[in-house]
Amino acid sequence: MTYRSSWMTQELDDFRGPFRRFLTNELAPQAEGWRQRKMVDRSAWLALGRMGALLPSVPEAYGGLGASFAYDAAVLEDIEAIVPELSAGVAVHSAIVAHYIVNYGSTEQKERFLPKLAAGEWVGAIAMTEPGTGSDLQAVRATAKRQGNTYVINGQKTFITNGQLADIVIVIARTGEPGAKGLSLLILETQGNEGFRRGRNLDKIGLNASDTSELFFEDAVVPPENLLGSEEGQGFVQLMQQLPQERLALAIGAVAAMERAIALTVDYTRERKAFGKPIIEFQNTAFTLAERKTEAMIARIFVDWCVEQLIKGELDTVSASMAKWWCSQKQVETVDECLQLHGGYGYMQEYPIARMFVDARIQKIYGGTNEIMKLLIARSL
Numbered sequence: 302m303t304y305r306s307s308w309m310t311q312e313l314d315d316f317r318g319p320f321r322r323f324l325t326n327e328l329a330p331q332a333e334g335w336r337q338r339k340m341v342d343r344s345a346w347l348a349l350g351r352m353g354a355l356l357p358s359v360p361e362a363y364g365g366l367g368a369s370f371a372y373d374a375a376v377l378e379d380i381e382a383i384v385p386e387l388s389a390g391v392a393v394h395s396a397i398v399a400h401y402i403v404n405y406g407s408t409e410q411k412e413r414f415l416p417k418l419a420a421g422e423w424v425g426a427i428a429m430t431e432p433g434t435g436s437d438l439q440a441v442r443a444t445a446k447r448q449g450n451t452y453v454i455n456g457q458k459t460f461i462t463n464g465q466l467a468d469i470v471i472v473i474a475r476t477g478e479p480g481a482k483g484l485s486l487l488i489l490e491t492q493g494n495e496g497f498r499r500g501r502n503l504d505k506i507g508l509n510a511s512d513t514s515e516l517f518f519e520d521a522v523v524p525p526e527n528l529l530g531s532e533e534g535q536g537f538v539q540l541m542q543q544l545p546q547e548r549l550a551l552a553i554g555a556v557a558a559m560e561r562a563i564a565l566t567v568d569y570t571r572e573r574k575a576f577g578k579p580i581i582e583f584q585n586t587a588f589t590l591a592e593r594k595t596e597a598m599i600a601r602i603f604v605d606w607c608v609e610q611l612i613k614g615e616l617d618t619v620s621a622s623m624a625k626w627w628c629s630q631k632q633v634e635t636v637d638e639c640l641q642l643h644g645g646y647g648y649m650q651e652y653p654i655a656r657m658f659v660d661a662r663i664q665k666i667y668g669g670t671n672e673i674m675k676l677l678i679a680r681s682l
Contacts, residue, residue: 335510350421364419381557386510398425426467428458445474464514484536486529496521507659545621552624555632566639626674629664
């Protein structure tokens with residue numbers, strides 16, 4: 302029996318067919334070049350925009366498709382399955398940055414920023430992590446001080462996805478007192494902003510096509526109308542409200558990666574022979590793949606339920622944390638087992654399973670470490 306996600310529709314099927322062909326024929330052949338340059342080309346962002354794959358759940362009035370989060374889930378799945386080099390950047394741009402503006406932006410902000418993001422003309426990033434501040438967002442030190450008719454931002458951010466390309470950056474900065482109540486989110490426009498500087502495109506062990514940057518703010522200017530929300534001090538609450546969607550996006554990618562790793566390994570073990578027969582006929586190989594296929598199916602059904610909850614506006618922090626923790630953990634375990642079944646070839650860069658192995662490891666860290674996920678779950682006991 303072929304499993305079909307509960308949130309799938311005929312309309313979404315009609316979208317995904319051409320989209321998968323587009324990814325396979327137009328973008329996948331470019332992936333090696335992106336990995337070498339450590340950055341996705343602007344042309345790819347524009348092409349994704351033309352396909353309607355960016356910001357699909359944003360209202361049509363602002364350049365999106367006006368669809369539900371199911372379209373985001375489908376796009377993230379298909380990208381992970383066909384061109385995983387795009388996964389991190391598109392997830393940040395579409396499923397995270399855009400939705401801060403949709404949910405907290407003024408009409409003027411939505412009209413100004415969202416259509417360019419939807420078209421791929423602009424690339425979005427969000428700057429949370431600092432050199433001394435990771436999961437503890439209440440300890441953010443970057444400041445945004447009101448000086449006359451402007452905010453002046455000073456500080457440093459690191460590990461910022463899309464940092465090298467970003468045209469807008471949602472900056473988490475301190476506008477008030479220490480702790481959670483003093484944080485605000487501001488949209489910084491990078492072009493011509495003399496106080497904004499991009500640092501290194503960081504040299505990662507995986508996700509080599511995804512630009513990940515240091516960002517520096519030295520009297521960087523943001524107009525007061527770029528504050529997200531009606532007043533200062535709402536940033537921490539905004540972050541807590543949106544993090545479940547970010548974590549679900551990571552879980553969706555994890556499930557798609559698990560399924561891809563298993564499919565690649567089934568194909569390899571059918572072709573590879575040892576002692577005169579395909580290695581899939583050895584019990585250890587068959588049992589390992591049976592276990593991993595079972596876990597991938599369990600992960601998919603749970604994530605599908607989470608997608609349904611998010612579409613209804615009912616996805617809670619604990620469920621999203623469970624999805625992010627368990628699926629990313631199983632992704633790492635699955636890819637490791639699948640690499641083992643490839644033998645020495647699994648360690649070679651020319652085999653996709655090798656790249657999947659190093660790419661998977663960050664999943665347990667970003668979007669909130671898995672230890673933080675367990676802490677959030679434990680608080681619900």
